Amino acid sequence: MPLIETSDGPLWKRRTTIKQWLIWAGWLIGVSIAYYAWNLISEKTIWMFVWDAPRQMVDIVGRMVPPSWSYMDNLWRPVWDTLNIATIGTVIAMVLAVPIAFLAANNTTPHKLVRAVALFIIVATRSVNSLIWALLLVVIVGPGVLAGTIAIGIRSIGGCSKLLYEAIEEINHTQVEAIEATGASRIQQMLYGIVPQVLPTFAGVAVFRWDINVRGSTILGIVGAGGIGVQLNASINVLAWTQVSMILLVILGTVFISEYVSAKVRHSII
Amino acid sequence: MSNSNYSDTWKKPPFIVNPVLRWLIYVGSLVYFALAIGTMEINWTRVAEGLPRGLTLLSKFFPPNLADSRGVIVDGILESIWMAIISTIGGIILSVPIGLGAARNLSPKWVYLFCRSIIGVSRTFPEIILAIFAVKFFGFGPFAGFVALSIGTIGFFAKLLAEDIENMSKSQAEAVKVTGSSWLQWVNYSVQPQVMPRMIGLSLYRLDINFRESAVVGIVGAGGIGAHLLTSVQRYEYDTTATILISIIIIVIALEYTSGYLRKWVQ
Numbered sequence: 001m002p003l004i005e006t007s008d009g010p011l012w013k014r015r016t017t018i019k020q021w022l023i024w025a026g027w028l029i030g031v032s033i034a035y036y037a038w039n040l041i042s043e044k045t046i047w048m049f050v051w052d053a054p055r056q057m058v059d060i061v062g063r064m065v066p067p068s069w070s071y072m073d074n075l076w077r078p079v080w081d082t083l084n085i086a087t088i089g090t091v092i093a094m095v096l097a098v099p100i101a102f103l104a105a106n107n108t109t110p111h112k113l114v115r116a117v118a119l120f121i122i123v124a125t126r127s128v129n130s131l132i133w134a135l136l137l138v139v140i141v142g143p144g145v146l147a148g149t150i151a152i153g154i155r156s157i158g159g160c161s162k163l164l165y166e167a168i169e170e171i172n173h174t175q176v177e178a179i180e181a182t183g184a185s186r187i188q189q190m191l192y193g194i195v196p197q198v199l200p201t202f203a204g205v206a207v208f209r210w211d212i213n214v215r216g217s218t219i220l221g222i223v224g225a226g227g228i229g230v231q232l233n234a235s236i237n238v239l240a241w242t243q244v245s246m247i248l249l250v251i252l253g254t255v256f257i258s259e260y261v262s263a264k265v266r267h268s269i270i
Numbered sequence: 271m272s273n274s275n276y277s278d279t280w281k282k283p284p285f286i287v288n289p290v291l292r293w294l295i296y297v298g299s300l301v302y303f304a305l306a307i308g309t310m311e312i313n314w315t316r317v318a319e320g321l322p323r324g325l326t327l328l329s330k331f332f333p334p335n336l337a338d339s340r341g342v343i344v345d346g347i348l349e350s351i352w353m354a355i356i357s358t359i360g361g362i363i364l365s366v367p368i369g370l371g372a373a374r375n376l377s378p379k380w381v382y383l384f385c386r387s388i389i390g391v392s393r394t395f396p397e398i399i400l401a402i403f404a405v406k407f408f409g410f411g412p413f414a415g416f417v418a419l420s421i422g423t424i425g426f427f428a429k430l431l432a433e434d435i436e437n438m439s440k441s442q443a444e445a446v447k448v449t450g451s452s453w454l455q456w457v458n459y460s461v462q463p464q465v466m467p468r469m470i471g472l473s474l475y476r477l478d479i480n481f482r483e484s485a486v487v488g489i490v491g492a493g494g495i496g497a498h499l500l501t502s503v504q505r506y507e508y509d510t511t512a513t514i515l516i517s518i519i520i521i522v523i524a525l526e527y528t529s530g531y532l533r534k535w536v537q
Contacts, residue, residue, distance in 0.1 A: 049409030127522035
């Protein structure tokens with residue numbers, strides 16, 4: 001907080017002159033990047049369609065009301081599939097993520113090289129979107145719920161493992177030493193010293209991931225990997241807007257309920 | 271001490287203490303999984319047919335031959351990156367007023383409720399669904415992706431901004447207020463400095479998320495590399511698929527490390 005001496009006495013400024021200039025330079029760079037990116041995007045845009053958008057919006061929203069309530073009869077099964085994709089996918093992910101997390105944590109990994117491999121698996125599975133995994137798996141195992149489940153499972157390994165191995169690294173070490181002092185083997189130390197400390201976190205991570213996966217599994221149907229997205233895609237393709245709005249309402253409800261359940265369960269665990 | 275009732279072996283206490291609840295959960299989940307897997311309708315002949323194809327796809331990764339048969343990959347990836355950047359900026363510009371409005375200690379109740387419901391809706395729908403509608407409204411191309419990702423950014427950024435403002439230190443805000451500042455000056459000199467470091471970190475994090483999403487919104491026609499990925503899979507051009515996936519993974523890892531590094535440096 002520099003004070004500048006002026007003829008009228010000291011004047012308070014928020015920043016020093018150099019810092020102020022640096023901030024201006026940062027803004028200049030930021031604005032130029034934004035300008036460049038915007039130009040690039042707008043070159044590829046057909047502005048006629050954009051100007052037409054408000055009319056389109058009013059038109060489509062008008063066609064969406066009222067939602068086709070009777071279409072709900074066809075949606076119970078997709079909702080069940082969607083929840084199954086999320087749940088079984090989360091189970092698959094947790095089963096695979098736990099060993100990977102123990103291999104990736106600094107204090108439980110058998111070797112540095114193993115740790116590097118485990119960390120690579122975590123990063124690689126995390127960086128590819130579940131929709132891309134689903135796209136590939138539809139080719140391999142065929143369209144349907146199985147592809148979606150495996151896609152959600154693979155995508156979640158990284159996210160779960162990352163949180164799990166961080167939890168393992170942050171454990172209280174004195175408890176492990178106490179178990180070690182009784183003459184326990186490495187496996188016993190893990191089971192009685194580390195696992196009880198991280199079990200609540202594990203359960204919390206699983207529920208947290210399940211919530212994310214419910215949201216994720218609603219869209220997998222767009223590439224044919226099962227769930228309510230299949231109906232969404234089909235209804236949009238035939239322009240059945242009242243069905244679309246019904247499906248959107250169902251997705252809204254499902255996501256809302258899963259968020260509520262996950263918050264309740266996490267609250268009771270942690 | 272030889273109390274015969276007192277067991278001298280120790281047993282690990284179960285994770286769920288209440289036995290009724292524990293068994294209910296065990297049996298319930300068993301029934302659920304039996305039902306879920308039973309209704310899955312797995313077509314095993316199709317799986318057997320597809321596995322060799324999966325191996326072909328996998329073999330294209332080792333080694334990658336960086337095929338770009340139609341000369342579109344670099345273009346698509348760049349489009350995704352620029353789309354991620356501009357939609358992060360656009361999303362933040364939209365998020366700041368909404369975040370201020372959604373902070374209970376800054377705005378009146380009706381503004382608060384209005385802003386919170388905007389955040390709620392944008393958080394519920396995945397970016398892909400937003401992108402489908404953006405394509406319907408604005409036509410094919412990156413502009414639709416820009417709109418979808420910007421709206422997606424609101425749900426994330428405005429929510430965290432609002433929560434951060436609600437948790438800020440009151441004494442600093444009061445100190446500025448008693449100088450007789452206007453509302454804008456008050457926000458600029460007492461709220462903004464308190465939340466700024468964390469917001470810079472979050473915007474970098476969001477850039478990271480937006481790139482991941484911008485790589486797939488192309489699947490529904492909203493620009494970026496996703497469209498080429500979809501075409502390459504449908505045309506069985508697996509070496510192109512592999513190249514695209516590898517480039518996405520490399521960029522995501524690079525972004526994650528840079529943003530992690532910058533966030534540490536800012537905070």
